[in-house]
Amino acid sequence: VTEAERLRLGVGWEEDTDVGPVINKAALDKIHSYTEIGREEGAKLLTGGEVASGDGLGKGFYYRPTVFGDVDPQMRIAQEEIFGPTTAVIRVRDVDEAINVSNGIEYGLSSSIFTRDVNQAFRAMRDLKAGITYINAGTIGAEVHLPFGGTKGTGNGHREAGQAALDFFTEWKSIYVDYSGKLQKAQIDTAE
């Protein structure tokens, strides 16, 4: 919360800006509607939760970085993609519950675990149902030579980037060249 409150909102081209605007009015309205939803669901608004104005911010579409606490995993703010600077903090008992909560959504793009316990890290690598898992890093930072994409509602099994991209943008052709000068029959001539 302290770190979120420290972030400076502003135009993206000023070097001391931490957070820029959201893309348009519709996005701003949608993001704020999720703040209302979170409140109605009984989550605790820890910071943010409002359109930012003042210092010229009123000319653009700015939203205060927003953190909800006491969030239940089934709440809409924990389930639905808000596409804005809103985060839900969910308390869990152990790594099993954490993995279940993380998997308990319709999407499967990125996932992450912060731990110094190698056993827990490998459990997460195996069991998090997502196209990407980061260990001791946030959920951004994909590199172009690894497949990018997600499981479940995030996609349909194909991947961008990496060698996987070549599989999507080409079709395989299998070619058989017979240089024996006679008709050879696969499966038939091979029978003893």
Add this chain to the structure above:
Amino acid sequence: VALLGAKTFQNYIAGEWVEAGTGETFETASPANGETLGVFPRSGAADVDRAVAAAREAFEEWRLVPAPRRGEILFRFGQLLGDEKEDLAQLMAREMGKVLPEARGDVQEAVDMAYYMGGEGRRLFGQTTPSELRDKFNMSVRMPIGVVGAITPWNFPIAIPSWKILPALVCGNTVVFKPATDTPLLGERFVELLAEAGVPAGVVNVVHGTGGEVGTAIVEHPDVPVITLTGSRDTGVAVTKAAADRLKHVHLELGGKNGIIVMDDADLDLAVEGIVWSAFPPRGSAAQPRAGSSPTRRSTTRSSRAS
């Protein structure tokens, strides 16, 4: 940034800048301060038709250009993008709001992809496999497919077009590209630089306009066998249905709700830094996180950011 100032832009078809047949336009403004950025064609199905015809014709030559040559064009594109990185980042900050460090990263991702896929021009490996018969040689090779329809969102306005268009090109396909209506200017710059790098006329075409009009026309067009979309889940489902009758190849990258687990043994400062960077993107979005977990501390954050 020189391009700003309500300039009027056009579609790019068969190597020419052309008006949309509809005569309609849409205007874009900066989400940062409301400043008008440009006026773009609001194209229709007839414009998509022209672009697809151009891409289809160009495919017959482009597929025969040796893949290493196609790769060299991508290397030049990577070089040009790198040279223009600062200008593109400044434009991105204005057109869709990202702060400069992240905007530069967005461009760098496309530079990386250009060099990576440029290198694929000398690989594109297939396989050779023994035959069960004597004096017979078997191999499997990668073949280009045809015209690729690339429909991209605003959140990574240079990086995402590069993920779609650059591998499509090195593989020998041609492209009809519809950039997001929130970031048409960057889509336009992307294609200008491709042309400058040496991509021949008709190999990449841009049609500006809405998803409902231009996107639908691309997805339903009989001569576009491959569709790649980054967008919402609802759009992905609609595209899949529309493409099903023609058995099109469809790639989808849709929503996200990225959980971050924080265990009680974690380096907390590092975790906070990682969560803040993921949850409060210096633009207003990638697919956001939810945080959660640790026996005592217990938190997962679910936030929304794509990566």
